[in-house]
Amino acid sequence: MSIYTQYTIESAPAQSQPALQQLQQTFGMIPNIAAKMAASPVLISGFLSVFQRVHSSSLTEPQIQTLLLTNAVTNASEWPVAFHTALALKEGVSPADVEAMRHGRAPTDAQLAALSMLARTLIEKRGRICGEDQQRFLDAGFSAEQTLEVIAVVAASTITNYAASVTHPALEAQFEQYAWRARAA
Structure with missing residues (x-):
């Protein structure tokens, strides 16, 4: 309870x-x-x-959902993984790319991969990315300003990820098909 x-x-x-x-x-x-x-x-x-x-940034909804799904997986937060799986698919992210992210891998789409890699790196390195990490993102066609927008998405999803890990919300019926379990630590 x-x-x-x-x-x-x-x-x-x-x-x-x-x-x-x-x-x-x-x-x-x-x-x-x-x-x-x-x-x-x-x-x-x-x-x-x-x-x-x-959601009013320069990033598209598929890009935002890529970030949110990557963040949820990286933070091992089960409810948000299921929720953002459903939203990513609804926003047109390919099922193969969604499945890759659910398994901690980069999407095959080059721009989504750059977003996913930057988000994962920001979380894993606690925001201390190196020039090479940022350059990879810029080389994929993003701007320096969008790096800062990614930080905003990471911050927003951290709220959801941490709250889910603390409060353990039940998964709604419409998201059950996307249930995901974090690997044991």
């Missing part, structure tokens, strides 16, 4: 309700992770704010 309540719009703390309403409008549902994050108005509001900005 989890010590974290899974809130509805009506049962959530008043300051969390607008964020849950917005997620309901966006997804047609309140993702279970957000329902648990609503226990903290600070967390759910910060989460929503940073994700809104990420």
Whole structure:
């Protein structure tokens, strides 16, 4: 049994309700992770704010989903892997590239591979990338400014990944086919 309540719009703390309403409008549902994050108005509001900005960046939705899926796998966070698998496929990322990322490998698409590699490197090196790491990303056709946007995506997904690892949200029925288990440490 989890010590974290899974809130509805009506049962959530008043300051969390607008964020849950917005997620309901966006997804047609309140993702279970957000329902648990609503226990903290600070967390759910910060989460929503940073994700809104990420999704208005110069990166495309398939690129963002590539980053989010890579981040979830790198952080061994099960709920986000299933969720972002579904969204990546919906956004047109090829099933082969999605499967590669779910297994910790780079996608075959060169730009998605560059995004995935940069995100994984940022997480594994705690943000201390070298010039060669950044140059590989730039050589794939991205800008220096987009390196900073990738950092924003990594930061946003860290919220989800850590919250999922702490609160253990149940996986929604529509994502069960994408369930993923982290390897034992």
